[in-house]
Amino acid sequence: MDLDLAQVRAFATAAELLHFGRAAEQLSISQQALSKRVARLETALGVRLFDRGTGLRLTEAGERFLEPARSALVAGRHAVAAARGTRQTPRLDVWGHLYLPMRTVARVLDALPDLDVEPGAGRDLPSVAAALLRGEIDVGFGRVHRLPEHLDTGLTHRLVRLEPVDVLVGADHPLADATELRPADLRDSVLWCPAEVARLDFLRQFADDFGITERVGGPNLGLPHFLSRLRTEPRAFSLFPADCPPLDDPGVRAIPLVAPTPLYAWSLIWRDDQRHPQLDALLRAFTEIASGSRWLEYDPEHDWLPEAAALTPLASPVRRPPEHRR
Incomplete structure (x- = not known):
């Protein structure tokens, strides 16, 4: 038939x-x-x-x-x-938009002037995984955590970057003047999640592991709204990648986290039985830049990764000495 x-x-x-x-x-x-x-x-x-x-x-x-x-x-x-006879451009969708995933993708694509990639935006990991399975896109980039079983079949993912995160607090927060903080210091604060708490796997696991019981979720209305919430809630805090451009907001403080330093895991995900012809070139570029930029440095004695983020990397993670921790 x-x-x-x-x-x-x-x-x-x-x-x-x-x-x-x-x-x-x-x-x-x-x-x-x-x-x-x-x-x-x-x-x-x-x-x-x-x-x-x-x-x-x-x-x-x-x-x-x-x-x-x-x-x-x-x-x-x-x-x-x-x-x-049309050239099939690989479609790469990103998610985790509050943490500006396109920063990392743009750096890799800038190093590949001959590779034509069509970047796009996905809602979250499940929606990107579903689009991969439907054949609507070719690659995804963002934080990969445990997927529902019906979406996990046939997908391959590789860790490409481990990015330290800072804690963000308003200027009126009791800990705003600290030069560095431990995650345990935040137990009396309120974790602000720019989405339903259950959907933000990284923040939820951080709170679970470090005993932060007060959590408030709300809609993700973009970075200005996110910062405004921190400015106006004296006990609120959230996490934000340390390598992002400095925040132009005098009412918000970014403070390094230590002992341990949380790392946000960025990964590529694709459908292995339908690999785009240009996927290997994209993977090689991520591997080279990750190696040259020390994106996969990880010291288990000083860094924190959620258990589900222990993914197979494109290159082996290496220990980073204390003087090169940030």
């Missing part, structure tokens, strides 16, 4: 979201049209792909069909590009 890729795309999107209404909205079609496409696909295959009882879930046949279906969609996109 010949597969109808529109029907396959309807199935794959519904399988990812497990909701026909949201899948139809994502594909910009009506829910009725999406249901018809899935039903026609099931008729052509001679099997039920979804159990439509209480909630929507995949049948065993649907689970078997999902990965080959995703591969078929990627292959279709590649076939169209080949037929048109």
